[in-house]
Every structure is written in structure tokens, then in C-alpha cells.
Amino acid sequence: MRIVVTERAETSADSDPSLAAEAETRRAADSSERAYNTIRKLLVEFKLKPGERINEVQLSRSLGVSRTPIREALNRLASEGFVSLTPNRGFFVRSLSTEGLLDLYEFRSIIECAAFKLMCERADDSEIDRLRSYWEAIVDAYPDQPPDVILAEDEGFHLLIAELSGNPELVGQLSSINARIRFIRRIQIEHPSHDKAQITSHSAIVDAAVRRDAENGMKLLREHIEMTVSATQQALKDALLKVFAPGNGADLKRRRRARDA
Amino acid sequence: MRIVVTERAETSADSDPSLAAEAETRRAADSSERAYNTIRKLLVEFKLKPGERINEVQLSRSLGVSRTPIREALNRLASEGFVSLTPNRGFFVRSLSTEGLLDLYEFRSIIECAAFKLMCERADDSEIDRLRSYWEAIVDAYPDQPPDVILAEDEGFHLLIAELSGNPELVGQLSSINARIRFIRRIQIEHPSHDKAQITSHSAIVDAAVRRDAENGMKLLREHIEMTVSATQQALKDALLKVFAPGNGADLKRRRRARDA
DNA sequence: CGTCAAGAAAGTGTCGACACTATTGCGTTC
């Protein structure tokens, strides 16, 4: 590994300049929170690679904090499924295998369909109209946005459905799922295979919502999600090839240990 | 609050009765894990009451460890929804209001129905037979078991369905839900309103599984869960009345001096 | 040459201490 996040950037090829360490003599007070966000970002961006062991000391040096907030962040990330913890051996980046990915998308499909159905049953007209106007407000510019914006708007769309279901548990679950697959979705959006079929999907879903047609809406959602799975799989393979690519393979030592994650 | 955790009388679930007195000056090495289990148990058993602020120092003294493993455990519990964290003010026991309970049961219903459907589609005959034999092996003695056993067997039944769905995410989610509502379910089982209708429900669900009748099975599951919700609500109210001093009404107004030892 | 064991190095798990923040209790002013 070798993360460089501090001010003394050596191989600052593509590191994010966002976290300036403003290192005064002042203590932070929210180091854990920042560590959580930073580490999650590292995971999302493949800076920490699947299956890799996470070195707390290195991380703490990189982030300029002690190991305590690092460990708190890692514990949270472990609960959320980003990393796994092996006693006395430390945290490992959870490898998201292809089948694990399918499971996650399947789970997402379940949540979203249920949310849509509940929304149709419970949301009043003004709430449904919020969904419609949310989508109408962004649909025109949608295809021309940068990937990050597309991703955020898409997540917002689906999250709004979850909110309108009236069940906060669904909102929380969908948020968690989104976080876990965000890096893959981003890869997929940037991948050449990404087409604009999402737009018609979303529009059709809005129509179904307005008509309170739960059955049809769920079908659309299922297809909408399944459609992206195959494309995503290919994009993921390409991305993994790029990450684990040639020369830098020095990190990959032969470690024959059965470590499921 | 007043927690009294006797030295090593913890979750007697399957703890090894190993050396206790021998290792006096020995350090633990898995304090976090034990703290996690112990605190979760305190939450489940209402020793820590909904809305109450959690005092880390007190807890650490009670458990005989430093605050570090306590905080790691609390962080995990926060990710899992047992407690909430307010910056600079600490951890609070998450109050499970009645509506929060309904949301949780609704979520559970969604997960279970989806799992049943997937099981019908994917599990082979021998796996379905595992479900049948699991239930047949316990059905006769079921009504006469103590509450803890009933609870464990019931959870095992539903968890097995989740496993047979082939999606590990569903298993994890259901486990998490189970943990969060376990204390309520236990209260409900001990409550006089608890009847034995569960048995016919489970048997009918097994039948539907054998016939691979996903539609009917999901309907049964939904009813099975909904049936317990109303009974649980009443049981919960009684339990809360018993836990909180009579006639308080307010959820989290409880303030206690830290003077008690 | 390869195997293996003992020691060295690296890394995790836990602790006590301290800085900073929120809360409580007390005295002052109007």
C-alpha cells in the first residue's frame, strides 16, 4: 500500500488535496468523524485495495491523528460491511467479489421495490408531486452532468422514493447500500458502456408513481436495477484490471490464507 | 442507572468456563468483544433505558476495563442502530418508540418475504428438506420450552429461510433486526397474550416452502409477522410501564444524579 | 540447499492521562 494524504505529498499523482492538515497546536475534536469519511473515501476510490490488510499506524500517520480515532472509524466501517476484523490481525479491506456485488444489488432491488410499493400506498399527492418535480428539475441537464453529479442525483431520486415510503429504516438501509456500491456505480457511469437509458427509466418510474401503479413501478425498478448490473460487472472487471494492473503488483504478496470478508 | 455486572457472570451462552482466578494480572485481549456483548445485553434487557445517556466512565468501571474498548463497542452498536452518538455529548440509548417498532417490523417483513421468495426459486430439494426437518425436530416440544429457547428456535427458523435464499446480505440484515427487537420479542413471549398460533403458522410456512408456493408463503409470513405486531405493542406498553416509574409518561426526561455507586 | 527455530521487528489491543466541552451549582445583580 502506500497512502499519501499528508501535506508532504511525494507521489501526489492523484491524491485529493481536500484535507489540508492545518496542523496547529489545536486538537481536533472530530478526528473520528474525519477519519471515517477519509477512510471510506480511500475504500471507495480503491486506494485501499480489496483484501488488503489495513495498517493502522500508517493510516494514522497519513491522516495526522492518533490510532484511536482511526480504530473508531474502522469499527464503524466494519459494522457497515466495508472492512472486516480479524482478532489480533487487524482490519482487512472487504473484497467485494462479483457474487457479493450481485447479492448487494439484489438486496437493493428488494429495498427499492418495497419502498416504491409503500410509497404508492401511503404518500399523499403532494409528496408524489415532490418526486415528480425533483426529477423534472434535473432531467434536462441530467445527461450532460459530470459523473459525480449524475451519481448524486440518481441516488437522490431513489432515496426520495425511500423517504416517501414513510419508513426510516428503508432510508437508512438504502443509504448504506449506496455508500457501499458508490465506487462501483461511479466506475460504471464513467465507463463507455454507460448509456442514457436511465433517463427513460426514471421518467417511467415517475409516471408509475403518479398513477400509483405499484406493480408496474416495481417491475420498472427491478429492470432498471438489473439492467445496470451486467453493465456494472463488465465495468468492474475493467476497473479491477486497471487497479491491480502491471508493475505496482509489489503489494500483492502471496498470502495463502482463507480470509472471507 | 445503576448497573451491576458481576465480575465474570456474563453471557453464559457459550462462554468457556476456563481459568478465571489464575490470570489475575493478565490483560484481556478481547475486551472490546466482551464489552460489545455485555453492553448489548444491557440494552436488550432494559438495564440501560431508552433515551438514557450512557456514561462511559461508569460503564468502564462496571465492566472492569478502560474506556477504549467501551467506546469501540459503542461505536459498533451505534452503527447497528442500538445507540446514537451526539458529538461532545456522548452516546444515548436509542429509544425505540412504538412507531419505530412498527417500521422495524415492516422492514423485517420485507426481508423475510423476499428471502422466502428467493428460497422458493433457488433452493434445491435437499435444502428445503433441511427447513422441514428443522421445524419437525422442534415442533413437538416447542410450546413447552422456556421463553429463551422459543425465541432462539423461532429466530433459527426464520434465519434458515434467509440462508436458503442464497443471499448473505439478507442473513446479515435479519440477524441485525433480530438483535434489535429481541428484547421486545422476549417480552411478548412471556406476556400472557402469547398464544401458540405461531406453531400452525410455521407449519403452514413449511408446507408452502415444500410446495414452492412463494405467493402463499409470503402471504403467510406477512400475516405471521403482522399478527405478532399488535400483541407485541401491548406487551411493550406493559413492559415500559414496568421499567419506568409509574405515571411518568415522558420518554427521556429521566435525570439521575451520578452520586449512586 | 532446504527446514526449522529463536530472536527481532512490526502491529494490534488496551490503558491511564490530559485537553477540551457540556453541565451543574453558586453567588451577584436588578
Place this chain on the structure above:
DNA sequence: GAACGCAATAGTGTCGACACTTTCTTGACG
């Protein structure tokens, strides 16, 4: 007597240190 500071206290957030465990290195032995 009530509102408002203002000191004292209690409690959280973070740190550096150290004990214990795992992993790597080295060197003796077959």
C-alpha cells in the same frame, strides 16, 4: 425572587505508551 453570569465539576475526545501477538529475519543444523 428570577435571570444572568461564572467558577467548579463531570464527561467526552484524543493522545502516547506499553503489553501481547503475529510476522519477518537470520542463522544453525540436517
